[in-house]
Amino acid sequence: MRQYNTGYQFKEGFHSIFAHGLMSFAAVCMIVACLIIMGSFSLVAVNLDNTLGDLEAQNEFTAYIDDSLSETEIQKLQSQIEAIPNVSTVTFVSREQALQDYIQRYSDSENSDLFQSLPQEVLRNRFQIHVVSIEDISSTVQSVEQVNGIAKVRAELEIAQGFVAVRNVASAVAFILVMLLLVISLFIIANTIKLTTFHRREEIAIMKMCGATNWFIRWPFIFEGMLLGFAGAVIAFFIQWGIYSLILNAVANYGGLQLLDIIPFRNLAGRLGVTFGGAGLLIGGGGSLLAIRKFLQV
């Protein structure tokens, strides 16, 4: 006969939202505030990760080719390097091309004329090598160094390791902050719902005296909390959307922040919506569970 209770308990939870309108409003406001704070931190973390990822993707190192190698041998060498794990692309740059690049790069500097008269023999043929994962760049550099025909390798390992460290720290800090905010939100919501529950302690005591099990009493409160949490999540989603769009426009209009690669909201909306929905249900339902615990001891 228990199947009759689920619908009843859901209905009770739904009615209770309107029966305690002011408290419900307070709980939704708290959920919205908590989710926006959490969402903002998460979005900053995602964008930071994305920007670092882009910078990582640009990371490369240079392998200088032994001058004694013929053109055919250089082509074989290129294939050999391409076969090394973690190597993404290998681009051959001739000494002529390298000189052109130098001249172009320093054309605006005071000493640009120095490069104009530079003989191309002072430069070597080289490979520009991109890596798949920046975390494994050290071992890739070592492997390339051991290839016969490579005279020297120049890699900015400190920069690469710096990216990895920043990315790891940023991910860890964002994760800890979001978890911390989730727990804080849970307790704030629990206390808000506890105020609602306090008004209904007599009702709970009556139910207990009539032989209601703890779960029979809990479910309407959990449904109520989940509905409030979901409503809060929907509102928070749209507010977050607005805030994000404002920031996106501000970054686009401010030249100094061009380095930041902000992800368009439409690319994040799905994930953010699911996360907000899930977090809202969890915070609302979990908060109700915590709130009602004390009042069930009758």
Added chain:
Amino acid sequence: MIKLIDIQETYDNGTKALKGVSMRIDDGEFVFLVGPSGSGKSTIVKLITGEIAPTTGRLMVNGYNMNTIHPRQIPGMRRTLGVIFQDFRLIEKKSVMENLSFVMRVVGASPREIAKRIPYILNLVGLEGKEHALPSELSGGEQQRVAIARALVNNPCVIIADEPTGNLDPQRSLEIMMLLERINRLGTTVLVVTHEKELVNRFSKRVVAIENGRVISDEMGGYYSDETI
């Protein structure tokens, strides 16, 4: 059946509420539990309803051993009881119908069973036509009738009425007591906790008198007189 054997109850603050109470209430009995304030009457009710556990002694309630009962079994045990309180304890925001139906929901009754049972019970307690009224729209006597209906709706073995007439005038009190007597005649065990001697004396029932945590008299067809307490 309710059986108390040498029950002692000491509260956390050291108060000895019961000092060796033994009594037995058989199925179908009507019993008045009488005594002055602070004598231990409410403690006996709390023990029977499982709100507190006995400090020492043995307590059986409708086949449940209250000394060893698991917290998960308490809802099941409470469904064998119907409890009526002095202050009615109705849910103010629910109508009469809803106050009764949620108790049936507790035991998993279907909407059809609820729709069939509640009019019968309301008719039994004389509240036909009041299904949709809120408790605040009813008189004290009517509210207590709703409380009695709520206690009866799941057809319990025992009705425990804790000072059921404490908030009512003499005429309404008599009506409530007559209603409880009628329910008892239909086969339900009734335990009425009261200190209204005139009311007790009007009914020739078993009276268990308690004072200072001890049973001082237990007489079949007895009465509650100044000499007894």
